[in-house]
Amino acid sequence: MKIWQILFCILLGALSCAGDSSNDSAASPDVFLITIDTLRADHIHCYGYEKIQTPTLDRLAEEGIRFTNAFTPSPITNTSHVTIMTGLLPGNHGVKDFGVMLNPKHVTLAELLKRLGYQTGAFIGSVILDSRSLSPGLNRGFDFYDNFSSPAVGKSRWGRVERRGFDVVQRAEAWLDAHQSGAPRFVWVHLYDPHDPYEPPAPYAQLYRDHSYDGEIAYADAALGNLIAYLRKRGRYQQSLVVVTGDHGEGLGEHGEQTHGIFLYDSTTRVPLLVKLPEMRMQGRTLAAQVRTTDILPTVLDILGVTNDASLDGRSLKPYIDGTETDGRPLLGETNYPMNFGWAPLRSVREDDTKFIEAPRPEFYDLKTDPHETKSLYEPWNPAVQKMRGELKTLGTLAAGTAANAGTVSKQTSDELRALGYLHQRDDLTSSSVAEPSLLPDPKDKIIEFNLIHSALLDVDSARFAEARVKLKEVLRADPQSSFALGQLADIELKTGKFLESAQDWSHASELQPGNSGILFNYGKALKSAGDDRGAESALIGSLKIDPNQYGARLLLSEVDVHLRDFDDARDQLEAATLIHPTFDANRRLAEVLLDEQRYADALQLLQSLIKQRPNDAHLYDLLATAYSGLKQAKDAETARNRAASLRVGSKNN
Numbered sequence: 267m268k269i270w271q272i273l274f275c276i277l278l279g280a281l282s283c284a285g286d287s288s289n290d291s292a293a294s295p296d297v298f299l300i301t302i303d304t305l306r307a308d309h310i311h312c313y314g315y316e317k318i319q320t321p322t323l324d325r326l327a328e329e330g331i332r333f334t335n336a337f338t339p340s341p342i343t344n345t346s347h348v349t350i351m352t353g354l355l356p357g358n359h360g361v362k363d364f365g366v367m368l369n370p371k372h373v374t375l376a377e378l379l380k381r382l383g384y385q386t387g388a389f390i391g392s393v394i395l396d397s398r399s400l401s402p403g404l405n406r407g408f409d410f411y412d413n414f415s416s417p418a419v420g421k422s423r424w425g426r427v428e429r430r431g432f433d434v435v436q437r438a439e440a441w442l443d444a445h446q447s448g449a450p451r452f453v454w455v456h457l458y459d460p461h462d463p464y465e466p467p468a469p470y471a472q473l474y475r476d477h478s479y480d481g482e483i484a485y486a487d488a489a490l491g492n493l494i495a496y497l498r499k500r501g502r503y504q505q506s507l508v509v510v511t512g513d514h515g516e517g518l519g520e521h522g523e524q525t526h527g528i529f530l531y532d533s534t535t536r537v538p539l540l541v542k543l544p545e546m547r548m549q550g551r552t553l554a555a556q557v558r559t560t561d562i563l564p565t566v567l568d569i570l571g572v573t574n575d576a577s578l579d580g581r582s583l584k585p586y587i588d589g590t591e592t593d594g595r596p597l598l599g600e601t602n603y604p605m606n607f608g609w610a611p612l613r614s615v616r617e618d619d620t621k622f623i624e625a626p627r628p629e630f631y632d633l634k635t636d637p638h639e640t641k642s643l644y645e646p647w648n649p650a651v652q653k654m655r656g657e658l659k660t661l662g663t664l665a666a667g668t669a670a671n672a673g674t675v676s677k678q679t680s681d682e683l684r685a686l687g688y689l690h691q692r693d694d695l696t697s698s699s700v701a702e703p704s705l706l707p708d709p710k711d712k713i714i715e716f717n718l719i720h721s722a723l724l725d726v727d728s729a730r731f732a733e734a735r736v737k738l739k740e741v742l743r744a745d746p747q748s749s750f751a752l753g754q755l756a757d758i759e760l761k762t763g764k765f766l767e768s769a770q771d772w773s774h775a776s777e778l779q780p781g782n783s784g785i786l787f788n789y790g791k792a793l794k795s796a797g798d799d800r801g802a803e804s805a806l807i808g809s810l811k812i813d814p815n816q817y818g819a820r821l822l823l824s825e826v827d828v829h830l831r832d833f834d835d836a837r838d839q840l841e842a843a844t845l846i847h848p849t850f851d852a853n854r855r856l857a858e859v860l861l862d863e864q865r866y867a868d869a870l871q872l873l874q875s876l877i878k879q880r881p882n883d884a885h886l887y888d889l890l891a892t893a894y895s896g897l898k899q900a901k902d903a904e905t906a907r908n909r910a911a912s913l914r915v916g917s918k919n920n
Contacts, residue, residue, distance in 0.1 A: 294450040295544040296506040297379065297566060298497075301350065301454070302486050303343060303391065304461040304526065305512030307336070307538040309483055318480045322491035323540065326510060330542030331551045331587055337597045337616060338514050338559045341526045341534040343394050344401045346513040346559065347456075351375050351404065353563035353578035355598055361401075362602045364394070364683060368403030373576060375563045376407030379452040382572065385409055385445050389438040391458030393427045394686060399679045408454075412437055423727070427685045430467065431457040431489030439496050446500075455493065459486040460516070462525050462687065463724055479518065505544050507569055511559060512537030520638070522713040525687065525720055527603040529709065530614040530623055531639050535599055541583070543569065553586050556594030556618050594618040596657065606689045607716065607750055610706035615654040622654035626708040630654075685727040687720045689750075715741045715748070722754060731758050749778040753785060756792065765796035776805075783812035787819045794822065799829045817847045824855060833863045850879060857889055866896035884913040 307313045311320045312327040313334065340346045340356050348354075348361040351374045356362050359372050368374075376386045387410045390396070396413045397405035405411035412434075415425070424430060438455050445451055459466070459482045466474060466481030470488075474481030490510070497503035517523030520533040527534075537559065542549075560580030567574050568582035585591035599614040613624040621639065623629040630644040630651050644651065683689060709716070718737040725734035735758060741751040756771035772789035779785055790805035806823040810816060820843040827836035840856040843849075853876055860869035870893040877886050887910035894903035 294382065294384075294570070296450050296502055297384070297452045297570070298493075298506055298508045299350075299375070299452075299454045299562075299566075300490060300493075300508070300510040301347060301456045302460065302483075302490075302510070302512050302538075303456065303458045304514065304516045305483065305486075305537060306515040306518070306533065307334075307512070307536050309480060310538055313538060317477060318474075318484055320484060320487040322487045322494060323510065323538070326494075326508065326540045326542055327550075327552075329546045329549045330508065330540050331548055331553060333539040333541070333557050333583070333586075334552060334554050335556045335594065335618075336511065336537050336539035336559065337532075337535050337556065337599070338512070338537055339535075339597060339599045341514040341528075341530065341601055342603055343392070343461075343513055344404070347395060347401070348404060350511070350513070350559050350562050353560050353576075353580040355560060355579045356600055357598075358579060361403075362600075364400045364688065365402065365679065368401075368406070370403070370406070374404070374407045375566060376452060376454070378407070378563075378567065378572070378574065380407045380409075382570075383449045384452045385449045386452045387438065387441045387445070388412060388454040388456075389434050389441070390414075390456045391429045391431065391434045392456070392461070392686065393682050394688070395456060400683070410441060412441075423685060427682050428458055428461075431459045431486045432492060434458075435489045435493045435496075438493065442496070442500075455490075457486045457489055459483075459489070462516075479516065504546065506542070507544055507566065508540075508542040509562060509566065510538065510540040510542075511562065513559075521710075522717070524717045527601060527688075528609075528612075528713060528716055530599045530601060530612050532616075532621075532637075535597070535614075535616075541565070541587075543587075548587055551587070555586055555592055556597065556616070557583055557586070558595060558597050561595070598657065604709040604712075605706070607712065607719070608706060609709045609712050612709065613658050615657045617654075620650055620654075622651055622658075624655070624658055625710070626706070627710065684723045687723045689723075712745075715744055715751075719751065719754070726754075726758060726761075731762055734758055747778055749775040749782070749785065752778070753788065756788065760788075760792055760795060765792055768792040769796050769798070769801075781812060783809045783816065783819075786812070787816060787822070790819070790826075791822060794826055799826050802826050803830065814842075815846055817843050817849075817852075820846070821852060821855065824859065828859060828862060833859055837863070850876065854886070854889075861889060861892050861896070864896060866893045869893045870897065882913055884910040884917070887913065 309315050309318060310323050311318055312324040312332065338346045339349055344364060345356050345361055348359050348368055349356060352359050352372045354372060359368065360366065361368055380386050386408045388405065388408045389412045393400065393414045395401045395404060397403065397411050398413055434455060434457060438453055442451065442453065460479060464478035464482050466478060466485045470481040470485045471478070474484060494503060497506060514526055515534040515536055516526055517529065517533050521529055521531050523529050523534070539557065558580060561583050562580065564574065564578055564580050565583040568584045594617070597616040599616065600612065602611045605611050610626050615622050619632065619634050621631045621633060628644045629642040630648065631639045632643060718741050722734040722737040725737070735755065738751045738755045741748055752771050752775040756768045756775065759768035759771060769789065769792040772785060772792050776782065776785045776789055786805050786809035790802045790809060793805055794802035803823065803826050806819050806826065809819050820839045824836040824839040827839060836859045837856065840852055840859060843852040844856065853872060857869050857872045857876065860872065873886060873890045873893060877890065880886060887906045891903045891906035891910065894906055
């Protein structure tokens with residue numbers, strides 16, 4: 267074969283490969299899922315809101331398909347996102363509280379696309395979706411999941427509990443730059459900016475000075491615009507499948523709810539949904555049928571031509587896009603969040619024209635004549651009410667099983683939740699022992715208290731303790747039995763050095779909830795800070811009788827025992843703590859107690875094992891020197907002291 271024939275064959279093969287690559291790209295487009303937190307559909311320009319400019323979302327609506335009546339089943343961020351990622355209702359995927367692990371039997375969209383050869387990356391804007399703490403399991407299927415630093419660095423909320431939209435997008439773009447060729451990409455970008463507190467950066471703070479929530483949306487739109495421009499510049503936008511939605515809405519004062527999580531009205535459950543197809547097929551279409559965020563996963567798979575045999579609550583939206591389906595789909599909604607405050611959970615069914623909300627005082631609305639849900643027409647004998655009540659049986663019982671499914675989070679994570687204005691069911695400051703939801707207060711009667719509590723939590727995070735006190739005392743005037751408000755107030759007094767006042771508030775809270783181990787633990791902490799070791803010992807022992815598996819309570823009780831010179835009990839508490847959670851800190855404290863008891867040989871053995879874990883810990887060498895001195899091993903003690911000094915010098919130099 268002549269050289270030109272060989273070159274021709276090589277060129278022909280290259281062209282053939284290029285053609286195959288193009289076909290593969292068309293068959294397996296990049297998929298971008300954009301979730302914008304706390305985004306009301308009726309506050310976007312392309313949804314008819316004239317007070318805002320959202321050019322990116324508007325253009326996506328022009329180049330894609332706009333669903334005008336899309337709804338989420340949950341007004342809570344992690345719950346609603348798990349619904350999007352699994353195509354399941356909260357009652358089926360089980361993530362109804364912060365820190366609940368997503369059951370591995372529920373396959374995520376990322377896992378499904380990973381099986382198809384996709385490279386997968388997730389970029390989150392809030393610690394509430396961190397897969398190591400508040401949203402465990404949500405990272406399944408992602409090659410890279412951009413969690414927050416642990417522990418979070420710095421006092422600012424930016425980078426500690428929240429990231430600005432442009433930061434999130436830049437992180438996503440950097441990952442995309444490193445994954446330019448080869449397999450298609452699935453990228454999830456979560457923009458948290460519209461979530462309260464509303465603090466848009468310049469120039470949006472000035473442009474929307476009277477509507478800061480809108481300013482946050484406009485800023486998030488600009489951040490998304492940066493990502494879309496990036497994709498256009500690299501020639502990836504045209505072929506990509508882009509889905510943009512909100513996880514839930516925002517109350518903005520409707521029905522008295524300033525934020526979200528408590529109610530199931532449209533203000534917090536209606537979200538935007540935009541779908542831009544590859545090659546911008548069906549662009550500019552507007553579809554009015556009622557759809558759900560549970561429908562997103564099966565829609566993505568259907569558009570990609572993927573068959574999924576899993577049993578899902580959602581169904582593909584492709585029949586609407588193709589025009590073969592027009593009727594709306596019923597929405598089942600629920601929120602357990604009120605139970606964190608000792609109030610009843612809510613459940614709902616929404617049809618195209620009616621909505622039923624199951625509550626201690628049930629509600630029923632005709633959405634045609636009353637779209638803002640202002641006048642309940644509930645009558646128990648109404649056939650529509652009875653039908654919708656039947657549909658709610660698919661959600662199961664929200665009573666006794668709720669607390670058992672509560673998430674377990676660390677003290678640091680509890681603080682992060684409060685910094686975002688949230689609590690969870692196992693928070694130290696609150697719990698409800700009432701099993702039957704119908705016996706709990708109706709959230710409608712508690713919404714003013716909720717708004718004050720939520721605002722107070724944000725005040726505490728910003729060290730505005732005086733403002734937080736005023737709000738919590740207002741809650742207590744409205745409800746003197748609110749052990750939660752008392753606990754928050756007591757926590758503020760503890761933070762600001764008012765230890766006796768803190769102890770008094772915790773004492774009152776423990777009288778209101780005598781079986782609450784968390785309240786007794788905090789009561790003990792306040793008494794210890796006030797110098798009442800005997801009182802602290804009694805409170806902590808009482809707390810551990812209720813819940814013996816409290817790591818923090820055992821550590822604190824060991825400190826109290828040391829002050830009381832009861833070394834035997836201090837050692838017992840620390841040994842029990844290491845059985846609960848064998849951490850370095852508990853073992854170091856145990857070594858210190860052994861030294862206080864002059865059990866130098868036992869302390870030496872424990873310290874030597876700890877130094878293997880942390881060979882550059884100067885304090886351990888100080889303790890080691892004490893142990894050697896007690897054993898009359900002066901040379902070894904001197905070596906340990908020198909090592910401690912050397913480590914401290916090195917630390918200063920670094």
